[in-house]
Amino acid sequence: MPTSVTVTSLAFTWPDGTPVFEGLDVAFGPGRTGLVGVNGSGKSTLLKLIAGELAPADGTVRVAGEVGCLPQNVTLDTTLRVDEALGIAAQRAALHAIEAGEVSEAHFETVGDDWDVEERALATLGELGLGHVGLDRTVGEVSGGESVLLRLAALLLRRPDVLLLDEPTNNLDLYARRRLYAAVQSWPGVMVVVSHDRELLELVDQIADLRSGEITWYGGNYSDYEEALAIEQEAAERMVRVAEADFRKQKRELADAQVKLARRKRYGQKMWDQKREPKIVMGARKRAAQESAGKHRIMHEEKLAEAKERLDGAVEAVRDDDEIRVELPYTAVPPGRTVLTLQDLGLRYGARVEGGFELRGPERVALIGRNGAGKTTLLRTITGELEAESGEVTAHVPLRFLPQRL
CATH class of the missing domain: 1.20.20 (F1FO ATP Synthase)
Structure with a gap:
Protein backbone atom coordinates (compact mmCIF):
# COMPACT_ATOMS: atom_id res chain seq x y z
CA MET A 1 0.00 0.00 0.00
CA PRO A 2 1.53 3.37 -0.99
CA THR A 3 2.41 5.77 1.82
CA SER A 4 -0.28 8.40 2.32
CA VAL A 5 -2.21 10.51 4.81
CA THR A 6 -6.01 10.57 4.48
CA VAL A 7 -8.19 12.93 6.51
CA THR A 8 -11.97 12.32 6.30
CA SER A 9 -14.79 14.52 7.69
CA LEU A 10 -12.38 15.95 10.27
CA ALA A 11 -13.81 18.18 12.99
CA PHE A 12 -11.83 19.88 15.73
CA THR A 13 -12.75 22.60 18.22
CA TRP A 14 -10.63 24.34 20.83
CA PRO A 15 -11.73 23.98 24.50
CA ASP A 16 -13.14 27.54 24.45
CA GLY A 17 -15.57 26.50 21.70
CA THR A 18 -13.69 28.02 18.76
CA PRO A 19 -14.13 25.73 15.72
CA VAL A 20 -11.01 25.04 13.64
CA PHE A 21 -12.23 22.34 11.25
CA GLU A 22 -15.73 21.15 10.38
CA GLY A 23 -15.89 18.24 7.92
CA LEU A 24 -12.39 18.67 6.42
CA ASP A 25 -11.43 16.14 3.72
CA VAL A 26 -7.84 16.07 2.47
CA ALA A 27 -5.22 13.54 1.38
CA PHE A 28 -1.44 13.89 1.15
CA GLY A 29 0.41 11.48 -1.12
CA PRO A 30 4.08 10.96 -2.04
CA GLY A 31 6.08 14.11 -2.66
CA ARG A 32 6.61 17.42 -0.89
CA THR A 33 3.54 19.51 -0.01
CA GLY A 34 3.76 23.07 1.25
CA LEU A 35 0.87 23.84 3.62
CA VAL A 36 0.23 27.60 3.64
CA GLY A 37 -2.37 29.92 5.13
CA VAL A 38 -2.74 33.00 7.30
CA ASN A 39 -1.77 32.87 10.98
CA GLY A 40 -4.47 31.09 12.98
CA SER A 41 -5.91 29.17 10.02
CA GLY A 42 -5.07 25.82 11.65
CA LYS A 43 -1.89 24.66 9.88
CA SER A 44 -0.01 23.55 13.02
CA THR A 45 -3.22 22.10 14.45
CA LEU A 46 -3.68 19.94 11.34
CA LEU A 47 -0.11 18.62 11.62
CA LYS A 48 -0.69 17.77 15.29
CA LEU A 49 -3.90 15.93 14.39
CA ILE A 50 -2.05 13.92 11.72
CA ALA A 51 0.79 13.16 14.16
CA GLY A 52 -1.70 11.99 16.80
CA GLU A 53 -0.78 14.71 19.28
CA LEU A 54 -4.38 15.99 19.20
CA ALA A 55 -7.58 13.94 18.92
CA PRO A 56 -10.32 15.02 16.47
CA ALA A 57 -13.82 15.70 17.77
CA ASP A 58 -15.14 13.82 14.75
CA GLY A 59 -13.89 12.21 11.57
CA THR A 60 -10.80 10.09 10.97
CA VAL A 61 -7.09 10.47 10.25
CA ARG A 62 -5.48 7.47 8.56
CA VAL A 63 -1.75 7.23 7.92
CA ALA A 64 -0.25 4.43 5.85
CA GLY A 65 3.25 4.24 7.35
CA GLU A 66 5.20 5.72 10.26
CA VAL A 67 4.95 9.44 11.04
CA GLY A 68 7.79 11.70 12.14
CA CYS A 69 7.09 15.29 13.22
CA LEU A 70 9.38 18.30 13.72
CA PRO A 71 7.34 20.73 15.87
CA GLN A 72 7.47 24.51 15.61
CA ASN A 73 8.99 24.83 19.07
CA VAL A 74 11.61 22.17 19.67
CA THR A 75 12.19 21.42 23.34
CA LEU A 76 14.85 18.90 24.28
CA ASP A 77 16.01 17.92 27.77
CA THR A 78 19.33 19.74 28.17
CA THR A 79 20.72 16.88 30.27
CA LEU A 80 20.32 14.33 27.47
CA ARG A 81 23.38 13.10 25.62
CA VAL A 82 23.28 13.66 21.88
CA ASP A 83 22.97 9.92 21.16
CA GLU A 84 19.95 9.82 23.51
CA ALA A 85 18.36 12.76 21.68
CA LEU A 86 18.94 10.87 18.41
CA GLY A 87 17.29 7.76 19.86
CA ILE A 88 20.31 5.50 19.31
CA ALA A 89 21.80 5.34 22.83
CA ALA A 90 20.67 1.75 23.53
CA GLN A 91 21.88 0.42 20.15
CA ARG A 92 25.17 2.26 20.53
CA ALA A 93 25.74 0.86 24.03
CA ALA A 94 24.95 -2.66 22.79
CA LEU A 95 27.38 -2.27 19.87
CA HIS A 96 30.18 -1.12 22.19
CA ALA A 97 29.47 -4.04 24.53
CA ILE A 98 29.69 -6.53 21.64
CA GLU A 99 32.92 -4.91 20.45
CA ALA A 100 34.28 -5.33 24.00
CA GLY A 101 33.61 -9.08 23.84
CA GLU A 102 30.20 -9.36 25.53
CA VAL A 103 28.09 -11.90 23.61
CA SER A 104 24.79 -11.54 25.43
CA GLU A 105 21.79 -12.28 23.19
CA ALA A 106 20.08 -9.14 24.49
CA HIS A 107 22.81 -6.98 22.91
CA PHE A 108 22.32 -8.60 19.51
CA GLU A 109 18.52 -8.15 19.78
CA THR A 110 19.02 -4.46 20.61
CA VAL A 111 21.27 -3.90 17.60
CA GLY A 112 19.06 -5.92 15.22
CA ASP A 113 20.20 -5.29 11.64
CA ASP A 114 21.37 -1.74 12.34
CA TRP A 115 25.10 -2.43 12.75
CA ASP A 116 26.12 0.86 11.14
CA VAL A 117 23.83 3.05 13.28
CA GLU A 118 26.73 5.01 14.79
CA GLU A 119 28.28 5.70 11.38
CA ARG A 120 24.89 6.72 9.96
CA ALA A 121 24.31 9.04 12.92
CA LEU A 122 27.66 10.78 12.46
CA ALA A 123 27.06 11.02 8.70
CA THR A 124 23.60 12.54 9.25
CA LEU A 125 24.99 15.07 11.74
CA GLY A 126 27.69 15.94 9.21
CA GLU A 127 25.13 16.45 6.43
CA LEU A 128 23.23 18.89 8.65
CA GLY A 129 26.37 20.80 9.61
CA LEU A 130 26.59 19.24 13.09
CA GLY A 131 29.76 17.24 12.48
CA HIS A 132 31.42 19.06 15.39
CA VAL A 133 28.74 17.82 17.82
CA GLY A 134 29.95 14.55 19.35
CA LEU A 135 27.51 11.80 20.29
CA ASP A 136 28.63 12.00 23.93
CA ARG A 137 28.01 15.73 24.35
CA THR A 138 24.87 16.98 26.09
CA VAL A 139 22.00 18.85 24.47
CA GLY A 140 22.64 21.77 26.83
CA GLU A 141 25.90 22.43 24.97
CA VAL A 142 24.18 23.14 21.62
CA SER A 143 22.34 26.30 20.51
CA GLY A 144 18.61 26.67 19.82
CA GLY A 145 19.20 26.36 16.08
CA GLU A 146 21.42 23.33 16.52
CA SER A 147 18.75 21.65 18.68
CA VAL A 148 16.29 22.00 15.75
CA LEU A 149 18.81 20.29 13.44
CA LEU A 150 19.45 17.66 16.11
CA ARG A 151 15.74 16.83 16.25
CA LEU A 152 15.67 16.67 12.44
CA ALA A 153 18.69 14.35 12.47
CA ALA A 154 16.80 12.03 14.85
CA LEU A 155 13.88 11.94 12.41
CA LEU A 156 16.12 11.25 9.42
CA LEU A 157 17.76 8.37 11.29
CA ARG A 158 14.34 6.87 12.05
CA ARG A 159 13.44 7.03 8.36
CA PRO A 160 9.68 7.61 8.86
CA ASP A 161 7.37 7.22 5.86
CA VAL A 162 5.64 10.56 6.51
CA LEU A 163 7.61 13.62 7.61
CA LEU A 164 5.77 16.66 9.04
CA LEU A 165 7.78 19.89 9.37
CA ASP A 166 6.30 22.89 11.21
CA GLU A 167 8.25 26.11 10.55
CA PRO A 168 11.58 24.19 10.48
CA THR A 169 13.77 27.20 9.57
CA ASN A 170 12.59 29.54 12.35
CA ASN A 171 15.78 29.40 14.42
CA LEU A 172 18.30 28.46 11.73
CA ASP A 173 21.07 30.62 10.35
CA LEU A 174 21.57 30.83 6.58
CA TYR A 175 24.18 28.04 6.54
CA ALA A 176 21.94 25.70 8.54
CA ARG A 177 18.98 26.55 6.29
CA ARG A 178 20.96 25.45 3.26
CA ARG A 179 21.57 22.09 4.99
CA LEU A 180 17.86 21.75 5.73
CA TYR A 181 16.93 22.62 2.13
CA ALA A 182 19.21 19.82 0.90
CA ALA A 183 17.57 17.34 3.30
CA VAL A 184 14.11 18.41 2.10
CA GLN A 185 15.08 18.03 -1.58
CA SER A 186 16.38 14.50 -1.04
CA TRP A 187 13.38 13.29 1.03
CA PRO A 188 11.88 10.22 -0.70
CA GLY A 189 8.53 9.81 1.10
CA VAL A 190 5.50 11.93 1.99
CA MET A 191 6.39 15.37 3.35
CA VAL A 192 4.07 18.13 4.57
CA VAL A 193 5.86 21.36 5.47
CA VAL A 194 4.33 24.44 7.10
CA SER A 195 6.52 27.46 6.53
CA HIS A 196 6.69 31.19 5.79
CA ASP A 197 10.16 30.66 4.31
CA ARG A 198 9.70 31.39 0.60
CA GLU A 199 12.99 29.73 -0.35
CA LEU A 200 11.93 26.49 1.37
CA LEU A 201 8.50 26.61 -0.31
CA GLU A 202 10.21 26.87 -3.70
CA LEU A 203 11.33 23.24 -3.15
CA VAL A 204 7.85 21.70 -2.81
CA ASP A 205 5.89 19.86 -5.51
CA GLN A 206 2.50 21.35 -4.65
CA ILE A 207 0.85 23.91 -2.39
CA ALA A 208 -2.13 23.21 -0.13
CA ASP A 209 -3.78 26.52 0.77
CA LEU A 210 -5.71 26.25 4.06
CA ARG A 211 -8.39 28.92 4.32
CA SER A 212 -11.62 29.07 6.34
CA GLY A 213 -11.29 25.40 7.26
CA GLU A 214 -10.94 24.20 3.65
CA ILE A 215 -7.94 23.31 1.47
CA THR A 216 -7.42 24.43 -2.12
CA TRP A 217 -4.69 22.72 -4.15
CA TYR A 218 -2.19 24.39 -6.46
CA GLY A 219 0.36 22.47 -8.51
CA GLY A 220 4.00 23.54 -8.41
CA ASN A 221 6.03 25.54 -5.94
CA TYR A 222 5.33 28.83 -4.16
CA SER A 223 6.06 31.01 -7.19
CA ASP A 224 3.59 28.97 -9.27
CA TYR A 225 1.05 29.32 -6.44
CA GLU A 226 1.46 33.11 -6.30
CA GLU A 227 1.04 33.36 -10.06
CA ALA A 228 -2.12 31.21 -10.05
CA VAL A 318 -11.68 38.40 -3.20
CA ARG A 319 -9.10 37.90 -0.46
CA ASP A 320 -8.80 40.66 2.07
CA ASP A 321 -6.32 39.20 4.53
CA ASP A 322 -5.55 41.32 7.56
CA GLU A 323 -2.18 43.00 7.61
CA ILE A 324 -0.22 43.82 10.73
CA ARG A 325 1.29 47.29 10.57
CA VAL A 326 3.54 48.47 13.38
CA GLU A 327 4.68 52.08 13.54
CA LEU A 328 7.95 52.10 15.48
CA PRO A 329 8.67 55.44 17.17
CA TYR A 330 11.97 57.18 16.54
CA THR A 331 14.53 56.64 19.27
CA ALA A 332 14.81 59.23 22.00
CA VAL A 333 18.54 58.51 22.34
CA PRO A 334 20.51 61.55 21.11
CA PRO A 335 23.24 61.05 18.47
CA GLY A 336 26.58 60.11 19.93
CA ARG A 337 25.30 59.07 23.34
CA THR A 338 26.93 55.89 24.64
CA VAL A 339 24.30 53.17 24.92
CA LEU A 340 26.32 50.03 25.67
CA THR A 341 29.90 49.26 26.65
CA LEU A 342 31.55 45.82 26.50
CA GLN A 343 35.08 45.28 27.81
CA ASP A 344 37.04 42.02 27.33
CA LEU A 345 33.82 40.09 27.70
CA GLY A 346 33.95 36.33 28.23
CA LEU A 347 30.61 34.58 27.75
CA ARG A 348 29.30 31.29 29.02
CA TYR A 349 30.02 28.35 26.66
CA GLY A 350 33.29 29.92 25.50
CA ALA A 351 32.42 32.85 23.21
CA ARG A 352 34.32 36.12 23.71
CA VAL A 353 34.19 39.80 22.76
CA GLU A 354 37.84 40.81 22.63
CA GLY A 355 38.93 44.31 23.69
CA GLY A 356 36.51 47.17 24.08
CA PHE A 357 33.27 47.76 22.18
CA GLU A 358 30.98 50.78 22.37
CA LEU A 359 27.50 51.12 20.90
CA ARG A 360 26.34 54.71 20.41
CA GLY A 361 22.85 55.99 19.72
CA PRO A 362 20.90 56.04 17.57
CA GLU A 363 22.19 52.94 15.74
CA ARG A 364 20.65 49.69 14.58
CA VAL A 365 23.01 46.73 14.68
CA ALA A 366 22.48 43.31 13.11
CA LEU A 367 24.11 40.61 15.23
CA ILE A 368 24.81 37.68 12.87
CA GLY A 369 26.69 34.40 13.13
CA ARG A 370 26.41 30.65 12.80
CA ASN A 371 24.09 28.63 15.04
CA GLY A 372 25.96 28.07 18.28
CA ALA A 373 28.26 31.07 17.85
CA GLY A 374 26.82 32.70 21.00
CA LYS A 375 24.44 35.39 19.67
CA THR A 376 21.61 34.64 22.11
CA THR A 377 24.11 34.12 24.93
CA LEU A 378 25.54 37.60 24.28
CA LEU A 379 22.08 39.22 24.35
CA ARG A 380 21.13 37.39 27.56
CA THR A 381 24.43 38.48 29.13
CA ILE A 382 23.77 42.12 28.16
CA THR A 383 20.30 41.95 29.77
CA GLY A 384 21.73 40.40 32.94
CA GLU A 385 19.94 37.05 32.57
CA LEU A 386 23.35 35.36 32.40
CA GLU A 387 26.47 36.34 34.29
CA ALA A 388 29.61 37.11 32.31
CA GLU A 389 32.48 34.67 32.82
CA SER A 390 34.88 37.62 32.69
CA GLY A 391 35.06 41.27 31.67
CA GLU A 392 32.36 43.91 31.97
CA VAL A 393 28.96 44.76 30.44
CA THR A 394 27.46 48.20 31.06
CA ALA A 395 24.09 49.32 29.68
CA HIS A 396 23.90 53.12 29.94
CA VAL A 397 20.21 53.40 29.05
CA PRO A 398 17.05 51.43 29.91
CA LEU A 399 16.72 48.30 27.76
CA ARG A 400 14.13 45.68 26.88
CA PHE A 401 14.58 42.18 25.48
CA LEU A 402 12.35 40.24 23.08
CA PRO A 403 13.49 36.62 23.40
CA GLN A 404 13.71 33.98 20.70
CA ARG A 405 10.93 31.93 22.34
CA LEU A 406 8.07 33.71 24.10
Missing part, protein backbone atom coordinates in the same frame (compact mmCIF):
# COMPACT_ATOMS: atom_id res chain seq x y z
CA LEU A 229 -3.50 33.12 -7.06
CA ALA A 230 -2.89 36.49 -8.78
CA ILE A 231 -4.85 35.31 -11.83
CA GLU A 232 -7.67 34.05 -9.58
CA GLN A 233 -7.83 37.33 -7.67
CA GLU A 234 -7.80 39.41 -10.84
CA ALA A 235 -10.77 37.40 -12.13
CA ALA A 236 -12.53 37.70 -8.75
CA GLU A 237 -12.08 41.48 -8.69
CA ARG A 238 -13.40 41.67 -12.26
CA MET A 239 -16.48 39.70 -11.19
CA VAL A 240 -17.02 42.16 -8.32
CA ARG A 241 -17.03 45.06 -10.78
CA VAL A 242 -19.52 43.23 -13.05
CA ALA A 243 -21.74 42.33 -10.06
CA GLU A 244 -21.64 45.91 -8.75
CA ALA A 245 -22.71 47.26 -12.17
CA ASP A 246 -25.56 44.72 -12.33
CA PHE A 247 -26.66 45.58 -8.77
CA ARG A 248 -26.76 49.31 -9.60
CA LYS A 249 -28.74 48.55 -12.78
CA GLN A 250 -31.31 46.48 -10.88
CA LYS A 251 -31.69 49.24 -8.29
CA ARG A 252 -32.34 51.79 -11.06
CA GLU A 253 -34.85 49.51 -12.78
CA LEU A 254 -36.70 48.94 -9.50
CA ALA A 255 -36.83 52.68 -8.86
CA ASP A 256 -38.06 53.34 -12.42
CA ALA A 257 -40.73 50.65 -12.06
CA GLN A 258 -41.91 52.17 -8.77
CA VAL A 259 -42.24 55.60 -10.46
CA LYS A 260 -44.26 54.13 -13.37
CA LEU A 261 -46.54 52.22 -10.98
CA ALA A 262 -47.14 55.37 -8.95
CA ARG A 263 -48.15 57.25 -12.14
CA ARG A 264 -50.54 54.47 -13.16
CA LYS A 265 -52.05 54.49 -9.68
CA ARG A 266 -52.62 58.23 -9.81
CA TYR A 267 -54.18 57.94 -13.31
CA GLY A 268 -56.46 55.09 -12.20
CA GLN A 269 -57.56 57.04 -9.14
CA LYS A 270 -58.31 60.06 -11.34
CA MET A 271 -60.47 57.94 -13.66
CA TRP A 272 -62.26 56.47 -10.62
CA ASP A 273 -62.91 59.91 -9.20
CA GLN A 274 -64.27 61.24 -12.55
CA LYS A 275 -66.43 58.08 -13.02
CA ARG A 276 -66.01 58.14 -16.79
CA GLU A 277 -66.77 54.41 -17.09
CA PRO A 278 -69.21 52.04 -15.40
CA LYS A 279 -68.22 51.19 -11.81
CA ILE A 280 -67.95 47.45 -12.49
CA VAL A 281 -65.57 48.05 -15.43
CA MET A 282 -63.38 50.45 -13.43
CA GLY A 283 -63.30 48.01 -10.48
CA ALA A 284 -62.12 45.15 -12.69
CA ARG A 285 -59.52 47.38 -14.31
CA LYS A 286 -58.29 48.53 -10.88
CA ARG A 287 -57.91 44.95 -9.62
CA ALA A 288 -56.02 43.92 -12.78
CA ALA A 289 -53.73 46.93 -12.46
CA GLN A 290 -53.02 46.12 -8.81
CA GLU A 291 -52.19 42.50 -9.65
CA SER A 292 -49.94 43.58 -12.53
CA ALA A 293 -48.21 46.16 -10.34
CA GLY A 294 -47.64 43.60 -7.59
CA LYS A 295 -46.11 41.07 -9.99
CA HIS A 296 -43.95 43.77 -11.57
CA ARG A 297 -42.65 44.94 -8.19
CA ILE A 298 -41.94 41.38 -6.99
CA MET A 299 -40.06 40.59 -10.22
CA HIS A 300 -37.80 43.63 -9.84
CA GLU A 301 -37.26 42.99 -6.11
CA GLU A 302 -36.27 39.39 -6.85
CA LYS A 303 -33.84 40.54 -9.56
CA LEU A 304 -32.33 43.02 -7.11
CA ALA A 305 -31.98 40.32 -4.41
CA GLU A 306 -30.30 37.98 -6.91
CA ALA A 307 -27.91 40.75 -7.99
CA LYS A 308 -27.07 41.43 -4.31
CA GLU A 309 -26.41 37.72 -3.75
CA ARG A 310 -24.09 37.60 -6.79
CA LEU A 311 -22.27 40.70 -5.52
CA ASP A 312 -21.81 39.21 -2.03
CA GLY A 313 -20.45 35.98 -3.56
CA ALA A 314 -18.05 37.91 -5.79
CA VAL A 315 -16.81 40.03 -2.87
CA GLU A 316 -16.28 36.90 -0.75
CA ALA A 317 -14.02 35.42 -3.45
